[in-house]
Amino acid sequence: MSPTMQSIVNFLITWWVELVCGVVIVAVVPLVAGYVVLVERKLMADMQARLGPMRVGPHGLLQPIADAVKLLIKEDIIPDNADTLIFWLAPVISMTAALTSMGAIYFGPSFGVARDINVGILFVLGVSSLGLLGIVLGGWASNSHYSIIGAMRSTAQLVSYETAGGLAIVSGLLLSGTLSIRAIVNAQNQSQVWFVFLAPVAFFIYLVASIAETNRAPFDLPEAESELVAGYMTEYSGFRWALYFLGEYANMIVVASVATTLFLGGWLRPFPNVHWLRWLDFCPGLFLALIGVYSIYRAGKQPVAIQVWFMWAVALGCFAVAVIFGFPLFVHKMHTWGLLASLPSFDFVIPGLNGAFWFLLKVAAYIYVFMWLRFTLPRYRFDQLMHIGWYILIPLAIVNVLAVGVAMLLQYEAGWNRWLALIVTTIFTLATAAYLVRLHDRRTENASTAVAVAEGRTTDSYAG
């Protein structure tokens, strides 16, 4: 065997798990992102008194696949004056950054995608921030005014809000004392409470900042449809556009995962240490079984035979997964009662399966909040966005880091009760927030009067 072959084989032997994981991410995440889009459209339709996609598959269940096929077979257009190489590269960067950062995320105690990096959170933040590069380059390379304005807005927005989001994460990290994703969740297990209850303000700041980082409404200025047509994506179409789009939704999953890990207890079920709530472990199986029952109920109401069959298939799929979730628990219970001793124990899969369920449920809830806000709120203007970022969120995040530190000092050095320390410092933080908001209101009042009087002598939006 030649040395080159030998080194390749060695490489594969060392890294095969990561390589397989990478392939899985590339294969699964776009599909998941596609279905997140479908869920979003359905939710939007529900809130807007209409039905949403109904044509492709029962209740539009195959719509993402139809969309993907349509985008794949579209003509590939590159504008004449575009910088071809960068135009080609930009969406790839965006997509790659979003997918790579998924690699470090843990969906269950032993269900990590790649491996536990000891600076996991830092890795996720750093790599997902690289996605910004794709947006900026795409806007630049398109050689279009709308694109460049969109890219410009995007840069300013992401830089500002990542500062606030990063500081919010620091509060969480203070509580956990580690950067490793697994250790952070374990710390929440040990402290018997999710960090969202210990650092509510930090969670809120991270929520707002993550909406801005993912360019979602009400902070979707880089692609504000009514102003910039599609912002940095204006000149993109077909598959390149799909890459941007999927990157954006994958990014949503990433920020939701980070929030879940850091603040919402990761894969822990609610109240992981409360003994009499152990029945919650049966939730995953029951939940899926309920979905299955509902599908059967709906199957009777489908107009076309094939849709009836499809609903039955969905129901059977749900039941199958429910059995997978429920069987190990069932065997475990039987063993504790001394029954079915001949069956092997499946206990080793219970934490993984349940962990994945709770983790994904929390991620889904977080993304639901994103969507809910999008359908409810109007869009901020650019200067307002910057004001909120620099005058409210960042100062508040700094104060909050300080407050969390003080709370920990009070708890560990002065021996205060944990909740007392928490309440005192949170009140302090909220008082700061109220002060900042008042200050901001007064400033904008002055600023808008200035606009009316002297045509645009407000604070510079790009000063950051």
Added chain:
Amino acid sequence: MREDTNHNQATLLGADELVLNMGPQHPSTHGVLRVKLKLDGERVRGTECVIGYLHRGVEKIAEHRTYQQFAPYVDRMDYVAAVSNGLGYCEAVEKLLNAEAPPRARVIRTILTELQRIASHLVWLGTHALDIGALTPLFYCFREREEILKIFEKYCGARLTTHAFRIGGLQYEAYDGFEKDVERFCNSFESRIQEYVDLLTGNSIWIGRTRNVGVLSAEDCIALGASGPILRASGVKWDLRKAQPYAAYDQYQFEIPVGTRGDTYDRYMVRMEEMRQSRLICLQAIEKIPEGPIMGKVGKVLKPAAGEIYHSIEAPKGILGYYIVSDGTTQPYRVRVRPPSFVNLQAFDKMVQGHLVADVVAIIGTLDIVLGEVDR
């Protein structure tokens, strides 16, 4: 120091102004308006509106049609408020003929026109909110508008370009259950309008996006000829329904809402209140629709005596005027329309100066223009 850098950013950096072309194909120029924006960063330093992409020569067409034949054409000007256009034209020709529609026709005209005002304002509210980024009100607004369009459809068979009125009165008698339909709509509309209020009126983002944006003083409005809700939001209590009552408006009690600051938020509040007042007018009108004929005595062939006439009404978007010159034949010698959208659009440049790009779409939205009417 800081003030200076902000104000002269372009000169300090040695950068040119950016000319951004918005439209004629753009999601929020409400049709085929084209706006050239001179930008310093995102701040607007100058604008130029290019119109005419939807010019169909409506006024010229009038010279080759009889008076009756031209009536459907006016529906195609402001196509989201076709009934109001038709009312203005029919009344103008009636005035030219010295004829008058019978009382029953006038009341039904009033009801339909007020419903049309609500429908037109609903389109404005939905699209305006959509421009500012609120996705949901659009669907709520169109849900209510659908009810109104159904009433139109039941009345005359058409939903948008209705041609609901005839010169001298009405062609169709109100269908059975007309009053009930209008009443049902009016009763449900009160709670529906509360939904928009819940979503927008107190929303701090909405207020932030509309307060002090596109301010027009009363003097500016009058100098520019702006009319309708734009004029009233600046504090001028001028509504032709009260000032020069036409149709059956003199019989009903209603308020004219006015604003104080003349900004986008005031215009929003004025139009919201106008919808409520229109609802009240409809409720008053259906209570007592007089019996009698629906067509006055105008004859089959209209040959007004040589002369000229100007008649204006308060359309949803402002003052809609028709100037008709007759040479004594069956065809008008000249028809000139004073379209509210066209005149209001003049205020655009003044309103936009110094604002950001995001405000441009808010201001186009608050002007409530329909390009079919601007270009004619």
